[in-house]
Amino acid sequence: MGHTCVTATTTSDEGAAVPVTIRDVARASGVHISTVSRTFSAPHLVNPETRVRVLACAEDLGYRPNRAARALITGRTHNIGLIIADIANPFFPPLIKAAESQARHRDYHVFVADTNEDPTAEEELVHALAKQVDGVLLCSPRMSNSLIEQLSREVPLVVVNRQVTGLPCVLMDVGQGARSAIEHLVGLGHRSIALLGGPRSSWTNREMRRAAGAAARAGGAELTMLGPNAPTEVGGSAVAEQVRRSDVSAVLAYNDLMAIGLIEGLDALGVRVPQEVSVVGVDDITLSRLTRPKLTTVATPTAAAGRTAVDMLLQQDIESPRGARGSGAGTALGVRRTTAQVMLQTDLVIRDSTGPGPYARPARPLAAPRGPGPHCPAGPGIPTAATGDAVAS
Amino acid sequence: MGHTCVTATTTSDEGAAVPVTIRDVARASGVHISTVSRTFSAPHLVNPETRVRVLACAEDLGYRPNRAARALITGRTHNIGLIIADIANPFFPPLIKAAESQARHRDYHVFVADTNEDPTAEEELVHALAKQVDGVLLCSPRMSNSLIEQLSREVPLVVVNRQVTGLPCVLMDVGQGARSAIEHLVGLGHRSIALLGGPRSSWTNREMRRAAGAAARAGGAELTMLGPNAPTEVGGSAVAEQVRRSDVSAVLAYNDLMAIGLIEGLDALGVRVPQEVSVVGVDDITLSRLTRPKLTTVATPTAAAGRTAVDMLLQQDIESPRGARGSGAGTALGVRRTTAQVMLQTDLVIRDSTGPGPYARPARPLAAPRGPGPHCPAGPGIPTAATGDAVAS
């Protein structure tokens, strides 16, 4: 595999891992194991003096409760699963980071799994993880809604970037975003605009089409549909030629990667952005600030989505102690769970890839306005720290 | 939090999760639970007829072995932990993706945790994860070597991007990369070169300084040390002014983010890249192909590092069954583990951010050579699919 082995020694490891259990602590502090257990899981039930003694011993011995054993009996693992279509896709890392952070604040650990965009892998992963987690975040899933519903009976689910009735969902308001983008372009004097679509099965994609269409009609502009294409740089550059031949003066792309690819492609054809064609992306991935021209884009609150999704999952979990105790009564009778669907705001971030169109009024002559522009209706321009979608459902 | 709640319904969930255990399968197939267990964990010990019957029942009931319970007795969790300095740093996602993929191929699940660059968090995380995993990958750790050694007695560790004697390490040959870069620049006619350093405590940083210094001496060029700076875009643009005032005609940056930041900064000062100053990065993050000019950079095999690290961890694990059975004998006597240190090759990828320097021979007049150039000694230019470091140790 093209690597060089520098060193290879064989040593006997001396400090073997000595797993210290609740029993050791009990012995050391002269109480029964149940008292030790209670010291950690129900401190108010043990005498303060005993408690400090036990805690001291535990500290001394470096005791840490064994979560697996605890899970076995409580039915709660204090783990959650994150199922991601493609970790390398720049849209997801900020989401993962935020979700993991939020989970850990609440004393949960996070499994992360990459499906490589494969719906079968998604299903398999949910099954495999089910027993090991208290819930799963499905991020931009590729499988069918009905399968998702079915799986949700096996383990609590929260879905990100997909609307599934009856299940808690976290959605980003790309409809609003698309509307803002179109209004921004119309305001700049563009009357013939193209929408470069992403994956057909994507909820985001459908929302964008709907909203962009309506906004174009309202603004008296014509909207051409391009694609659907792969939500990647390549998928963007692929339509450059088509855009050049057409009479559109502005393009709204499904995501930033496609927008950047398109700009590259246009550049190769000698078409200048934004002078000849304006381009708007969606996601505001880090990248979009570093390309030239800097990309005008609809920022999606990815980090907030991760946090919110974890919150929803945990809140749902708290109510229903999974993994029924043997005690029989009271377990499956009328468990109620609150399923909310949350829509997060998006924000248009105006940078350098959009400029005046053929019908621009001569009032503001050349330079595109900087910062959250007048066409951003989502509040007084609260800049979301978000990043990029890409392939999202 | 700036979100709108669209729907919120309360439903009673009907298909409550019915955890099916080994006992259910046993009952259904008319055998003892131990036979069911063996059907899964030691198939050769059970009668083929029984086996198919059991498997059929298991399939029917949707049985999945409970890994937590299994872990409790075998001492092997079939989980590994990935401790990452910053998931959002573009260097890491490809590494995570590769590691997760490799792990899952071997039937391991992966915990991912983000330390936010905090050494204390790293330590805490190792402790917290220790009981739940069979081993931990420490990626570009921030803590001291001695602490790492100490922690390695609690749980098997593999370290990425850091050299710790006695522990398995996966390193990238940035020394070789820096040498190639300097040789490339010297070959282009640069005689005064700057090295823009990253974090002082970084192993990568030290290696680069050492190798770049030697290569410059050998090539008759002068090497100026800049930094150390934060390994980010900002850290790069911060030295633009300094570079402009100096007489260096080329800069090798600690990583791509810094290189891109520097190019931005120079551009703002009216200094053109590569016409007036050449810039080389390290990592080959996706981004570096999309900026303009496209970045010449030393590609680090991030994905390979992830795979290799997982392999090393698992190989090490196989030998030593952690979590000693009560049986007493034979557990801690002379367990041997092989600790190898692997160095992965890097490749210089020549793009558009480097060009002829003041001492260029008129032979090849203007255009920088494309593709893996003649100065890349690392084999016949196998292009590594790698990406970006950033902040890496």
Add this chain to the structure above:
DNA sequence: TACTTCATTGCAAACCTTTGCAGCACCACG
């Protein structure tokens, strides 16, 4: 004083699986 209440602690079952050991049936061999 007798009875209740309360705080604290111990006991033991339970969670789900693995695994050493023993039992059984069967066959072959002597």
Add this chain to the structure above:
DNA sequence: CGTGGTGCTGCAAAGGTTTGCAATGAAGTA
């Protein structure tokens, strides 16, 4: 027929923890 082996299966302990119940003792109440 006896002996040994082999192939398969059952039994029960073990792993670390939680938790309902009971036991203890002390304090409070009538």
